[in-house]
Amino acid sequence: MQNGLLSQAVLLLWILALSVILAFCFFASSLCITVLLASFLAILVDPLVTRLERLHISRTLSAAIFIFLGTILIGTLTYVSYKQVSEQIDEMPRYAQRIGQAVAPLTKRIEKVRDSAGRLNTEVPTKKVPEVKVKNNLNWTSYIIRGVGPVSGAAIIAGVVPFLMFFLLIQKEALKQKLFIVCGETIDVPTVTTNVTQMVRAFVFGNLLVGSLMALVTAVVLLALKVQGAAVLGAVSGLLNLVPFLGAILASIVPIAAALFQYQSASTFLLIFGTVVCLHTISANLLIPRIIGRRVSVSPVAAIVGILFWGWLWGLIGVLLAVPLTALIKILADAHPSLGMIGNLIAERPAAVFPCESTHR
Numbered sequence: 001m002q003n004g005l006l007s008q009a010v011l012l013l014w015i016l017a018l019s020v021i022l023a024f025c026f027f028a029s030s031l032c033i034t035v036l037l038a039s040f041l042a043i044l045v046d047p048l049v050t051r052l053e054r055l056h057i058s059r060t061l062s063a064a065i066f067i068f069l070g071t072i073l074i075g076t077l078t079y080v081s082y083k084q085v086s087e088q089i090d091e092m093p094r095y096a097q098r099i100g101q102a103v104a105p106l107t108k109r110i111e112k113v114r115d116s117a118g119r120l121n122t123e124v125p126t127k128k129v130p131e132v133k134v135k136n137n138l139n140w141t142s143y144i145i146r147g148v149g150p151v152s153g154a155a156i157i158a159g160v161v162p163f164l165m166f167f168l169l170i171q172k173e174a175l176k177q178k179l180f181i182v183c184g185e186t187i188d189v190p191t192v193t194t195n196v197t198q199m200v201r202a203f204v205f206g207n208l209l210v211g212s213l214m215a216l217v218t219a220v221v222l223l224a225l226k227v228q229g230a231a232v233l234g235a236v237s238g239l240l241n242l243v244p245f246l247g248a249i250l251a252s253i254v255p256i257a258a259a260l261f262q263y264q265s266a267s268t269f270l271l272i273f274g275t276v277v278c279l280h281t282i283s284a285n286l287l288i289p290r291i292i293g294r295r296v297s298v299s300p301v302a303a304i305v306g307i308l309f310w311g312w313l314w315g316l317i318g319v320l321l322a323v324p325l326t327a328l329i330k331i332l333a334d335a336h337p338s339l340g341m342i343g344n345l346i347a348e349r350p351a352a353v354f355p356c357e358s359t360h361r
Helices: 002-027 029-054 059-090 092-102 104-120 140-144 151-170 172-183 189-224 230-240 247-261 266-291 300-320 322-335 337-346 355-360
Strands: none
Touching (some): 002 029, 002 300, 029 059, 029 151, 029 189, 029 300, 151 172, 189 230, 189 247, 189 322, 247 266, 322 337
């Protein structure tokens, strides 16, 4: 009786703790996103800082150099991308005019049919139907900025991340010692840090490599089809193609929409869609499993649930970070003996046999 009450109390405490953590992640989303982005970026930059440190350059100066250069690079890419997108948006009215001219004959036929129907129903009394206004609750803008808040919140995050990265890099060893002091008795801190580091680097560099390859191929195909803005469209399509499961659809929408605005032929649409689907199939079944799959061993079901959960929690940022965050939970669960079941549920291949299976044998 006492053991049953104790187990129920422990279960309630776990539920309460998870509820508190979930509420904190939801209401303090900007804080959580800032810490995660700074941590992931610090893990990526650390090998470069270590190399400069081996050349007898202080770690503080090395971290400052790479953070400064990285900030300039990201700012330049953002400015160039914004300029290219602005040019494409400026061309939209001209594309819309060409589409209007193309569908003008069909529009005239529809108007003739409507006028004919109106003449046939002239003697039929019409009853005024009250208008019903339907409120559209779907707001994609609010979904995209969920987690970072308004523009000011995004600016604050962008400004804080470099400074937090700097302090994480220069205090790397001190942070490891603190983690060992706090969690050393329950988990293997060196193994966890090594697995997290390998997972983040494999995920980011693998996706950049595969995304760059797909962006290059897509841009070449669009350029051969004489689609304007092929470089920008290829880059966007290649990166969208990395989205798990929905990548082929999302990556097809952007170039096909651009080709539609530019009044391309139907064969162009088929070639674009075929190229995107082939690239997505090759990357999902050949490239990503070999480059990323060994480090991010998350099952497809867990990945889908992770995308839905983190997307609900943090919007677009959550979708982009869903796979590494789900893999992070798996690594932490594998490191703690009492959370092994969670790790097996998330893993692509369970690492151990459940107790119930061993008893039946």
